[in-house]
Amino acid sequence: MQKKWWHGKVAYQIYPKSFKDTNGDGFGDLPGITEKIPYLKDLGIDLLWISPIYKSPFADQGYDIADYQDIDPIFGSMEDFKKLKAAADEAGIGILMDLVVNHCSDEHEWFKKACEDPNGKYGKYFIIREGKDGKEPNNLRACFGGSVWDKLPGHDNLYYCHFFHKKQPDLNWFNPELREEIYKMMNWWLVDMGIAGFRVDAIMCIGKDPSFPMYEPDNVGDGMCSCGVMNAQNVDVAVNFLREMNSRTFTPNDKYSVGEVFGITKENVKDFIGDNGVFGSIFDFSAREALTKHYCFYGFEKLSVKQYREVIFGAQETANTTGFLAPVIENHDEPRGVTTWLPLMWQNAQGAKALGTVNLTLKGVPFVFQGQELGMTNTKFDNIDELDDCQSKDQYKNCKDHGLSEAVTMQVLNDQARDHGRVPMLWDDSEYAGFSTTTPWMKLHQDRAVLNVAAEEKDPNSVLNYYKTLIALRKDPKYIKTFTYGNFVALEDPNDHTIAYLRQGHENTIMVIANFGDKAVTFPINDESELLLSSGTVKMDNTLDKVTVAEGSSAIVLL
Ligand code: TEU
Ligand code: CA
Numbered sequence: 001m002q003k004k005w006w007h008g009k010v011a012y013q014i015y016p017k018s019f020k021d022t023n024g025d026g027f028g029d030l031p032g033i034t035e036k037i038p039y040l041k042d043l044g045i046d047l048l049w050i051s052p053i054y055k056s057p058f059a060d061q062g063y064d065i066a067d068y069q070d071i072d073p074i075f076g077s078m079e080d081f082k083k084l085k086a087a088a089d090e091a092g093i094g095i096l097m098d099l100v101v102n103h104c105s106d107e108h109e110w111f112k113k114a115c116e117d118p119n120g121k122y123g124k125y126f127i128i129r130e131g132k133d134g135k136e137p138n139n140l141r142a143c144f145g146g147s148v149w150d151k152l153p154g155h156d157n158l159y160y161c162h163f164f165h166k167k168q169p170d171l172n173w174f175n176p177e178l179r180e181e182i183y184k185m186m187n188w189w190l191v192d193m194g195i196a197g198f199r200v201d202a203i204m205c206i207g208k209d210p211s212f213p214m215y216e217p218d219n220v221g222d223g224m225c226s227c228g229v230m231n232a233q234n235v236d237v238a239v240n241f242l243r244e245m246n247s248r249t250f251t252p253n254d255k256y257s258v259g260e261v262f263g264i265t266k267e268n269v270k271d272f273i274g275d276n277g278v279f280g281s282i283f284d285f286s287a288r289e290a291l292t293k294h295y296c297f298y299g300f301e302k303l304s305v306k307q308y309r310e311v312i313f314g315a316q317e318t319a320n321t322t323g324f325l326a327p328v329i330e331n332h333d334e335p336r337g338v339t340t341w342l343p344l345m346w347q348n349a350q351g352a353k354a355l356g357t358v359n360l361t362l363k364g365v366p367f368v369f370q371g372q373e374l375g376m377t378n379t380k381f382d383n384i385d386e387l388d389d390c391q392s393k394d395q396y397k398n399c400k401d402h403g404l405s406e407a408v409t410m411q412v413l414n415d416q417a418r419d420h421g422r423v424p425m426l427w428d429d430s431e432y433a434g435f436s437t438t439t440p441w442m443k444l445h446q447d448r449a450v451l452n453v454a455a456e457e458k459d460p461n462s463v464l465n466y467y468k469t470l471i472a473l474r475k476d477p478k479y480i481k482t483f484t485y486g487n488f489v490a491l492e493d494p495n496d497h498t499i500a501y502l503r504q505g506h507e508n509t510i511m512v513i514a515n516f517g518d519k520a521v522t523f524p525i526n527d528e529s530e531l532l533l534s535s536g537t538v539k540m541d542n543t544l545d546k547v548t549v550a551e552g553s554s555a556i557v558l559l
Contacts, residue, residue, distance in 0.1 A: 012368050021436035028435070048088060052065060098198070144165050250279075297399070327359050353375070386419075491511070
C-alpha cells in the first residue's frame with residue numbers, strides 16, 4: 001500500500017451550529033471554532049472535519065446548499081473562514097470541508113433557473129421527468145419519507161428527484177457539464193483555499209438508474225421502495241463518476257478524502273480505498289448498517305456487544321490489507337455511541353473510555369465526534385418540540401402512523417434521533433454550558449454540571465484526559481507505525497462481551513482488550529509484555545504470563 005500523508009492522523013468532527021457561539025445568538029459560529037483551535041491541538045487532533053457552513057436555508061441543517069462558495073451568515077463570513085484556516089494551519093491542523101454534491105438546495109440559483117426553463121442548461125443539472133398517468137415517475141421512497149419525486153415548481157406534469165428532503169433536489173451526475181461545475185468548485189476549496197480535503201456526503205446516491213424503473217415495494221407497506229435499493233444496484237455507476245472526480249481533484253493535488261459510503265463488500269472495497277480506491281478512506285458504518293436495517297426507527301434492534309464486535313471485525317478484515325477505514329462510534333447523524341453500542345451498565349465514563357480505546361486503536365484514520373471525548377451519552381428529550389431534525393419529525397410521524405403511543409414514540413426517538421449529535425458542546429458548568437451567553441438553539445445535556453470540558457480538564461481520571469493520553473499513545477513515535485499499518489488480527493471473545501485484537505506491526509505487536517461484560521477476562525502475555533495504557537482495573541502478571549482485564553475496563557499491551 002502506498003504511504004500517504006494522512007496515514008497515522010487522528011481526525012475530529014465539528015457540527016458547527018453546536019460547537020461554540022461567540023456572538024450570543026444561540027448558534028455556533030466560525031469565530032467559536034477558531035477560539036477552540038488550542039483545545040483541539042491539545043487533544044492531539046490532526047484533521048478537522050467541519051459539517052456544512054455554506055449558505056443554506058437549513059431544511060436539512062446545512063446539507064441543503066444554496067451557494068457552494070459562500071459562508072452562511074449564521075456562521076460568519078468568508079473572512080472568518082480565512083481566520084479559522086490560518087489558526088488551524090498555525091496549529092498544524094488540516095481542515096476538511098463537507099462535500100455535499102448528490103444534491104443542492106432548491107434555493108440554489110441553478111434550481112431556480114431550472115424551474116424557469118426545465119429544458120435549458122440548468123434544467124439538465126437536475127433529474128426532471130414527466131409524470132406517469134398523473135403520478136410520480138416511479139415508487140422510490142426518500143430517506144426522510146415520502147416519494148423521491150415532487151412537482152417542479154410552476155410545472156404541473158414535471159417532477160424533480162430528491163433522495164432526501166424535497167428542498168434538496170438531486171443533481172444530475174450523468175451531465176458532464178454539471179460534473180465540471182462540481183470539480184471546479186472542489187478545486188477552488190482544495191487549491192485556492194488550501195483545505196486538506198473533503199468529507200464526501202451521501203455519495204452512493206449518485207449511483208442512479210436514469211430509466212427510474214418501478215421497484216418491488218419493501219416491507220414498510222406504503223407501496224414504495226427505499227431509494228437506497230437503487231444505489232445498492234448501481235454502485236459501479238457511482239464508482240465511475242468518483243474515479244473521474246478523484247482524477248480531477250484529490251489525486252492531482254494530493255488531498256485527503258473520506259467517503260460516507262454504505263454497502264461495502266470484499267468485492268468492491270478495492271474500488272473505494274487503497275492504492276486504486278476513489279477515496280483516501282471510508283467511514284466504517286458496519287455497525288450503523290447492522291442497526292438501521294429498517295426504514296422506520298421503531299424497527300431498529302439494539303446490537304449486543306457480540307454483534308457489534310462481529311460487524312466491526314468484519315469491516316476490519318474486509319479492509320485490512322486493501323486500504324484505510326475511518327473508524328467511528330458516532331457522528332451528527334447518529335445517537336451517541338456510548339448509549340447505542342454499550343450495555344446499560346457501561347453507558348458511563350468507564351464504558352466511554354473503553355469504547356474510545358477501540359475507536360482509536362482499530363486500523364484506519366479514526367474520527368472523534370465533538371463531545372465524544374467527554375464521554376457524551378444521549379440527551380433526554382421530553383417531547384417532539386425539543387427535536388429539530390427533519391428526519392426526527394418524519395420518524396415521529398412514522399411511529400404515530402404505526403399506532404405507537406406518545407411515550408413509546410418518544411422513547412424510540414430518544415434512542416435513535418440524529419438530534420443527539422446536534423446538542424451544544426459542553427465547555428463548563430455555567431448556565432449555557434459555556435457554549436453561549438443565551439439559550440442555545442438545541443437542548444443542553446442533562447449531565448452538563450459534570451460532563452464538560454472545564455470539569456474534566458481538572459480531573460486526572462476524566463474521559464477527556466483519557467482521550468488525550470490515548471491519542472498521544474496512538475501517535476507515539478515508538479508505536480505509530482504499528483497503530484497505522486499494523487495488521488488487524490481478531491482475538492477470541494471469552495465472555496461474549498469482549499472486543500480484543502492484535503495490531504501486528506514490523507517493529508512490535510500491540511494487543512487491545514476492551515471488556516464490556518460483567519466479569520473479568522484474562523489474556524496470555526509474555527514476561528517482557530508491557531502495559532502501555534489502561535482504563536478501569538487491569539492487572540499484568542508477567543510471571544504467570546497473563547493480563548486480567550476487569551469488567552468495564554480496557555488495556556493496551558505491548559506484547
Ligand atoms: O447522510 C447520508 C445518509 O445516508 C443519511 O440518510 C443517513 O443514513 C441518515 O441520516 C442516518 O439516519 C448525509 C448527511 O450526513 C446527513 O446529515 C444528511 O441529512 C444527508 O446526507 C443529506 O445530505
Ligand atoms: Ca453565533
